[in-house]
Amino acid sequence: MAINFEKALGIHQHTIGVRSRRTEILASNIANADTPYYKAKDLVFKDALNAAKSGSNISLSRTDRQHNYGESTSMAQSGLLYRNTNQPDTGDANTVDVEVERNLFMKNNLEYQASLDFLNSKISGLRTAIKGQ
Numbered sequence: 001m002a003i004n005f006e007k008a009l010g011i012h013q014h015t016i017g018v019r020s021r022r023t024e025i026l027a028s029n030i031a032n033a034d035t036p037y038y039k040a041k042d043l044v045f046k047d048a049l050n051a052a053k054s055g056s057n058i059s060l061s062r063t064d065r066q067h068n069y070g071e072s073t074s075m076a077q078s079g080l081l082y083r084n085t086n087q088p089d090t091g092d093a094n095t096v097d098v099e100v101e102r103n104l105f106m107k108n109n110l111e112y113q114a115s116l117d118f119l120n121s122k123i124s125g126l127r128t129a130i131k132g133q
Contacts, residue, residue, distance in 0.1 A: 014052040018049050023112065036092040
């Protein structure tokens with residue numbers, strides 16, 4: 001009997017990818033805190049998770065057989081949006097609030113670790129079932 005990993009691992013395999021992507025976005029926001037005209041971005045977790053589960057990527061066409069395959073997701077498909085600022089403009093039109101970004105970064109890291117723990121639990125259960133213990 002074959003193991004269906006989609007059913008066995010559940011949603012946790014997708015949450016790790018979305019949380020990882022959000023970590024990159026939040027880190028980019030923090031790194032660009034002093035960049036003029038930079039707009040803070042963030043993910044809508046629910047939309048990004050639905051896109052990850054459905055695998056809705058845009059396939060890029062190849063004009064030559066030696067070209068690599070490529071996939072892309074649009075900003076709207078991936079749940080990526082610009083964040084509304086909650087601080088007055090400092091004159092450089094940058095919308096990054098470093099304290100907010102750091103708090104969101106830490107929260108996301110805790111949620112990422114929780115997803116890893118859930119996934120590890122699922123894998124441990126599968127390992128036990130395979131061994132027949």
